[in-house]
Ligand SMILES: O=C(O)CCC(=O)C(=O)O
């Protein structure tokens with residue numbers, strides 16, 4: 001399997017941040033201890049999840065990613081996402097900024113729209129390389145559907161904990177409406193010296209991420225030190241995105257993370273990751289759901305955050321952020337600030353920090 005090469009283990013002398021591990025099957029069974037752990041993690045930093053049931057599809061997506069990103073550049077460029085703020089398609093290496101100075105990113109990736117996978121063989125947004133089309137039925141479709149189910153299960157749990165009426169979050173993510181939700185495969189070449197993806201918070205609602213080599217780093221709340229997250233076999237990394245942080249009035253946190261070269265001897269290897277991003281319907285206005293939950297109303301009143309009243313729909317907001325990241329649209333450091341994630345977190349990293357993307 002091309003995406004499953006062997007590689008040295010994660011070095012033992014590198015400081016790591018151990019994310020809380022939650023068991024998906026226990027969550028589904030309503031285990032109180034596991035539900036409490038999930039809530040703690042989502043209101044702080046993010047978590048790892050085991051027994052999610054998507055293992056086969058994730059492995060197959062690694063293979064699809066390595067095969068597709070090995071196509072000639074001229075072929076991949078036919079699918080490039082461009083500079084207009086579109087997310088779907090191929091993103092070539094070196095096209096987005098990773099920091100204030102406009103340092104180029106080192107990763108290439110392919111984003112496949114949830115809506116294109118669900119409407120296959122009819123494209124909703126766009127078409128993809130032949131390697132993707134060949135596995136749409138057997139791999140991409142099942143990966144997307146199962147990832148949606150996992151994320152929706154977690155969202156239902158958050159909805160109850162947030163005191164929202166049943167279906168309040170699902171209504172913002174209806175599958176018969178267009179959304180920015182997407183599957184992604186990311187490739188970083190070996191022996192890189194700088195950030196693959198700069199510091200960022202994810203745009204959407206919930207991220208379901210899978211990686212094998214190290215490289216992902218988090219900035220734990222209140223800390224100034226980036227720490228590696230050590231990949232655990234078969235475990236997914238789950239991150240709350242900005243849209244959910246906003247909907248929840250800040251009760252749930254979208255944590256800053258970035259992609260650096262893998263640590264130690266792992267840095268000599270090509271690195272892949274696979275992700276599924278649940279994002280709201282394009283037409284949903286991003287703002288706290290205060291009218292529907294006392295907890296959210298109280299949180300929004302206690303800690304009013306100007307950036308939470310975006311005045312934008314999810315579609316406009318995501319598109320604006322992607323547009324600002326593209327180096328061809330860059331005017332100067334102010335463009336970087338406009339592309340940034342939620343304000344308070346970027347402020348904690350300071351002006352010299354690596355930033356941007358995803
Ligand atoms: O590759 C990784 O581990 C992280 C990727 C990421 O943060 C993203 O694509 O948003």
Ligand SMILES: [Fe+2]
Nearest residue numbers: 201202257358
């Ligand atoms: Fe991310």
